Amino acid sequence: MSVNLGVEISRRRRDQRLTQEDLAELSDLSVNFISRLERTKDQNISIQKLDSIAQALNTTTPDIINNAYRVKKVYPNGPTKETNPAYIQKIVNEIRKLPSGDAEKVSKSLIVLLKTMNNNK
Structure with a gap:
């Protein structure tokens, strides 16, 4: 499953x-x-820029990420359930604690890692 922040931000x-x-x-x-962010799937955005957009939209960065990247969990004895994982908010909170330059590097690295994982599926 891929992350498309632009679609969520545009919505x-x-x-x-x-x-x-x-x-x-x-x-x-x-x-x-x-x-560019709204029209392309290849996004490279820092947490600081995403925070600025979230504030302008009267929401939070974790909320944008959660809605852009929904995880489906399959339960062995039941149907698929769509959830907004709390661990995404934990990741964002940890990134926010970093100095600006480090936060941007970590954000970019996570995006590259996610894209690599999605391309290998």
């Missing part, structure tokens, strides 16, 4: 009747960055 932005320009202004990011 939330549209739900709030914001343009990409509005979101860019509210998050102190460029319109080009917001546009």
Whole structure:
């Protein structure tokens, strides 16, 4: 399963009747960055930028991640259940504790790792 933050960000932005320009202004990011993030699956975004977008959308970074990356758990004696894993919030919280440069490096490394794992499936 792949992570597509752009789809989730676009959905939330549209739900709030914001343009990409509005979101860019509210998050102190460029319109080009917001546009590229929403239209491409190959995303490379730091936690700081994702936090800025989350704040502009009146939500949290873990909430965006959880909705963009849902994990399906299969129970042996029952149907598939979709869940929002709490461990994602724990990862985000730990990354937030890091200095800005380190947080960005860790974020980029996690994205590369996730993409590699998804491509190997």
